[in-house]
Amino acid sequence: MIIPEGLNSKKSIKLKSRNKQKKEEAQRLKLNSITDLFNNFYFHQYGKERWPNLLSSLKGPSKSCAMINKFASNVSISEFIHDSKSSNNSDMMKVDYLDVECYVSDSKFPKPKKDEHNILNVYHLDLASIMVTKALDVQPGDIVLDLCAAPGGKSLAILQHLLNIVDQREGENEGRSTRGMLIANEINNKRFHRLLQVIKSYIPFKYHQDHIKLVKNSPTLNYSYDKILVDVPCSSERHLITDQNELSKWKESRSKIFSIKQYNILLDAVKALRINAGWNYKWLKETMDGKSVKKLNLDGSFCQINVMVMAQCILQF
Numbered sequence: 441m442i443i444p445e446g447l448n449s450k451k452s453i454k455l456k457s458r459n460k461q462k463k464e465e466a467q468r469l470k471l472n473s474i475t476d477l478f479n480n481f482y483f484h485q486y487g488k489e490r491w492p493n494l495l496s497s498l499k500g501p502s503k504s505c506a507m508i509n510k511f512a513s514n515v516s517i518s519e520f521i522h523d524s525k526s527s528n529n530s531d532m533m534k535v536d537y538l539d540v541e542c543y544v545s546d547s548k549f550p551k552p553k554k555d556e557h558n559i560l561n562v563y564h565l566d567l568a569s570i571m572v573t574k575a576l577d578v579q580p581g582d583i584v585l586d587l588c589a590a591p592g593g594k595s596l597a598i599l600q601h602l603l604n605i606v607d608q609r610e611g612e613n614e615g616r617s618t619r620g621m622l623i624a625n626e627i628n629n630k631r632f633h634r635l636l637q638v639i640k641s642y643i644p645f646k647y648h649q650d651h652i653k654l655v656k657n658s659p660t661l662n663y664s665y666d667k668i669l670v671d672v673p674c675s676s677e678r679h680l681i682t683d684q685n686e687l688s689k690w691k692e693s694r695s696k697i698f699s700i701k702q703y704n705i706l707l708d709a710v711k712a713l714r715i716n717a718g719w720n721y722k723w724l725k726e727t728m729d730g731k732s733v734k735k736l737n738l739d740g741s742f743c744q745i746n747v748m749v750m751a752q753c754i755l756q757f
């Protein structure tokens with residue numbers, strides 16, 4: 441039998457669209473089942489009250505935050521504030537509970553600009569990142585390690601505190617250089633260069649030699665620090681939740697592998713802490729449960745440790 445050409449192509453179009461529907465349905469089912477696994481996994485970690493709250497925060501909109509670089513000129517900083525207010529950020533608000541000048545807004549802030557001395561005037565990062573550096577409570581003369589530093593937002597925030605103190609002290613000591621240093625570590629080559637670039641673009645050269653050291657070589661061996669910030673590589677749940685394609689690739693083992701990696705970096709850091717020093721583990725993603733934290737306290741009983749767990753995702757303002 442000869443089938444007219446038109447009929448043949450209609451059949452093939454129908455078949456193709458049915459196949460497409462079947463494929464889409466299979467993908468939808470797969471995504472649903474992974475979403476269930478994902479939710480169960482975190483439900484188990486956080487409990488029935490906390491996980492739904494975390495999830496809704498992760499799904500919700502996040503505010504933009506601009507940290508003013510106090511090393512930029514006053515003219516350049518005023519220009520930034522004026523430009524922001526008169527463009528997208530008429531709702532901008534100064535964050536009054538932080539001692540680093542920063543602003544939040546529902547919209548993106550204008551890009552950083554160089555001042556007359558080539559120093560950039562503002563750094564965009566999230567508010568929680570500045571809060572953890574405040575929690576470090578940097579004191580005069582502190583030797584601070586930022587163990588996972590690139591691209592450098594938190595290093596910059598630490599320097600806003602540390603160099604303030606250094607300036608005051610050097611004034612008292614008639615210009616003589618005082619102790620007080622940030623050691624910023626990054627093991628990834630490409631990201632290390634980004635870190636270097638950020639420090640060069642935001643911090644005046646006069647501080648580089650005595651107060652900043654950038655390294656990529658396990659600075660936890662043979663050294664001891666007053667404060668350590670550990671901003672471990674994270675498994676980016678916010679990103680996963682908002683990107684179906686990424687979420688469909690999620691596996692429990694992914695979170696567990698990250699957790700082990702984070703734990704090992706953390707233990708390294710504890711060993712490098714000076715006795716009676718404080719430390720701050722910024723926990724972007726908590727796959728470790730309370731038991732691990734307690735165990736860590738026992739393991740680290742050679743020094744008094746205050747563990748500060750910051751779950752960035754639940755910080756809403």
Ligand SMILES: C[S@@+](CC[C@H](N)C(=O)[O-])C[C@H]1O[C@@H](n2cnc3c(N)ncnc32)[C@H](O)[C@@H]1O
Pocket residue numbers: 569587588589590591592593594595625626627628631671672673674705
């Ligand atoms: C969450 S990011 C850090 C963000 C940074 N603190 C900031 O505020 O811009 C984690 C960083 O840790 C680095 N990293 C991964 N494994 C590391 C390790 N074993 N030691 C030190 N850094 C590591 C990654 O390359 C990545 O740049």
